[in-house]
Amino acid sequence: MRWASKAAGAAYAERVRDNPDGQAMDAPWFAKRPVSAVRPGDHAWLAYSGAEERDRVIGTFVQEGLRTNEKVVYVTDAAPELLPGLGPAHRVDVEAYARTGQLRLISRREACLDRRGGFEPAMMLETLGREVDLAFGQGFRAVRLTTDHSWLLSGPGRPDLGPMLGCEHRVGDAVSPSTMAMAICQIDRHACAPDELLALRDTHEVLVEVNPEFDDGILKIVRTFEPNGLRVEGELDAARHAVFAEKLTQVSADRHRVHLDLSRLGFIDLGGLHLLARHATGLPAGRALVLDHLPADVEHVIEMVGWHRLPGLARGDGALPETEGVS
Amino acid sequence: MSESFTHRLLPYDGVEGFLEGALPFLRDGVEAGDRVVAVAGPARELLLREELGPATAGVEFAAADTWYSHPSRTLADCLSDADATAWQGRRLRILGEPVWASRPPLEVLEWQRAEAILNVAFAGSDASLLCPFPSSLPAGVVAASRKTHPETVCGSRSLANPSFIDPWAYSAQCDGEPLPPPPASAEALKIDLPDLYWLRAYVGDYARRTPLPDEDLQRLLVAVTEVVTNALRHGEPPITLRMWTRTSGDPSLVCEVTDGGRWPPGTGYGLLPPRPPGAAPSGRFGLWAVRLLCSIVQIRTGDAGTTVRLHLRLPAVPARKAPTIDRA
Numbered sequence: 001m002r003w004a005s006k007a008a009g010a011a012y013a014e015r016v017r018d019n020p021d022g023q024a025m026d027a028p029w030f031a032k033r034p035v036s037a038v039r040p041g042d043h044a045w046l047a048y049s050g051a052e053e054r055d056r057v058i059g060t061f062v063q064e065g066l067r068t069n070e071k072v073v074y075v076t077d078a079a080p081e082l083l084p085g086l087g088p089a090h091r092v093d094v095e096a097y098a099r100t101g102q103l104r105l106i107s108r109r110e111a112c113l114d115r116r117g118g119f120e121p122a123m124m125l126e127t128l129g130r131e132v133d134l135a136f137g138q139g140f141r142a143v144r145l146t147t148d149h150s151w152l153l154s155g156p157g158r159p160d161l162g163p164m165l166g167c168e169h170r171v172g173d174a175v176s177p178s179t180m181a182m183a184i185c186q187i188d189r190h191a192c193a194p195d196e197l198l199a200l201r202d203t204h205e206v207l208v209e210v211n212p213e214f215d216d217g218i219l220k221i222v223r224t225f226e227p228n229g230l231r232v233e234g235e236l237d238a239a240r241h242a243v244f245a246e247k248l249t250q251v252s253a254d255r256h257r258v259h260l261d262l263s264r265l266g267f268i269d270l271g272g273l274h275l276l277a278r279h280a281t282g283l284p285a286g287r288a289l290v291l292d293h294l295p296a297d298v299e300h301v302i303e304m305v306g307w308h309r310l311p312g313l314a315r316g317d318g319a320l321p322e323t324e325g326v327s
Numbered sequence: 328m329s330e331s332f333t334h335r336l337l338p339y340d341g342v343e344g345f346l347e348g349a350l351p352f353l354r355d356g357v358e359a360g361d362r363v364v365a366v367a368g369p370a371r372e373l374l375l376r377e378e379l380g381p382a383t384a385g386v387e388f389a390a391a392d393t394w395y396s397h398p399s400r401t402l403a404d405c406l407s408d409a410d411a412t413a414w415q416g417r418r419l420r421i422l423g424e425p426v427w428a429s430r431p432p433l434e435v436l437e438w439q440r441a442e443a444i445l446n447v448a449f450a451g452s453d454a455s456l457l458c459p460f461p462s463s464l465p466a467g468v469v470a471a472s473r474k475t476h477p478e479t480v481c482g483s484r485s486l487a488n489p490s491f492i493d494p495w496a497y498s499a500q501c502d503g504e505p506l507p508p509p510p511a512s513a514e515a516l517k518i519d520l521p522d523l524y525w526l527r528a529y530v531g532d533y534a535r536r537t538p539l540p541d542e543d544l545q546r547l548l549v550a551v552t553e554v555v556t557n558a559l560r561h562g563e564p565p566i567t568l569r570m571w572t573r574t575s576g577d578p579s580l581v582c583e584v585t586d587g588g589r590w591p592p593g594t595g596y597g598l599l600p601p602r603p604p605g606a607a608p609s610g611r612f613g614l615w616a617v618r619l620l621c622s623i624v625q626i627r628t629g630d631a632g633t634t635v636r637l638h639l640r641l642p643a644v645p646a647r648k649a650p651t652i653d654r655a
Contacts, residue, residue, distance in 0.1 A: 269552045300546070
């Protein structure tokens, strides 16, 4: 298996992370990327909260591949019309793409199951390697690999996490030095226990998320799904009130409580606070706008002005959890 | 029965004079079932507790130094208290002696202005405020108190104060003097870009070279952004930001925003708290909040343009050793 490697084997030497338990020995470090920024060499992880989040990430991943002469390999048992980015609404000619080999939908049995239907990590690795090798000859400039592991973790007769972690490590070791292959491993974050989720996450280097709703280098607005809301990064002032108000209105359209993750908010002006409070008072009774992970200096400003003068705003979680990419 | 708002001055000489005016005010309140608050230092509190006897149980005591923390905040908190008390069907009655002696002149001016504006803010409420003023205070402070209190207590009666003037007129008098010019060392930045990201980077860089504590930087940035946003939206070019540090008197970091426009009359200058506090914030919110975030805000507006000067107190320079006082 070739994987179109940049420097064959070099990446192996740099990695010091496997111990006998398959756990990361070093403190995990992640690159967080919007789906459109995933690039060859990325072994990325998506713990989705539901179909909407999954479809927005994986759908984009699949479609961007098909649009740009990249091969898309999807290991799945689901019918094509049920897959992210390939449903009827997207008007993708699945058969045409399959004929040219640009879209490969591979069943689990074919990709990674032994004769008794058990998960066989080595087989998965072989399958992926073969597809990447083929792509090179087929003239595709890159290969996008994805599969959803949730079925392995729920279901009856579920295997130990060990083989899966081993498989992920090996996929990671194969993808990371590659100049052609990129992978997103999907998992329903409710499919297994939190500690297992963290262990699986730690076998990846890249955390993938939806593309930002807005990003001009000063303010970045990213949709969050669990909890439902927005992550607001950078600086919010009058120059960007309008776009922020628009995104806030969009995310408040359904009946969920709206949370704002402000952990990376560097600055918010009084007009911005005013906007939040005005929005909150317009919500149906009993639905507050929750401000999570407020940086201390921003919270200090709100305290000086008085929370009671910003009705409808509720203080949410204080400390930022260490479960990035998981919750 | 609902009574009308009163704001009375109690000029006094010595402890006897103080008690003569304060005790009936507090006792009447307790008897009437009012919410009675006495704002006092520790010595005054002891004295009042002793003299009030059983009535003490009906009086809340508040420490003067925390109560009088910031003119805009004290005014807003007091007003919220009055609203909340009225909701319970009671009247708020406050005996409050502001701390005058230890304040630098600029702060004294703002407290006096707050005493005047309070008459506007509380109009329509049924609160009752009594402000004792010892005759030992500087003549200027005593004279100003007669302009900001509509009535003076005289024995068991209260008399209209002939020197009382319209609160807004008083406030304008406070701003009668032109501001001293910025020092030659002030750094100036002309603002013509509506994106204030770069402005904040500039202000942050300057502030980090001063003793301003890190935790105060955010409120400085919020205050400057608000004033500049306001100038960009309603003012006229040129808009200029100047920054300097005041080392004499009360050490502070000063940020000044000037523009070529003139504010229309009746803007309120952010002196009145936004109301009602439970509803969505109104247009008054911005400048009023800027006052809360800064130690002092000075505003001058006229034909020559508008100047808003923000002061943030700096920690005293720790280099000099405090003189030791021999208490033996």
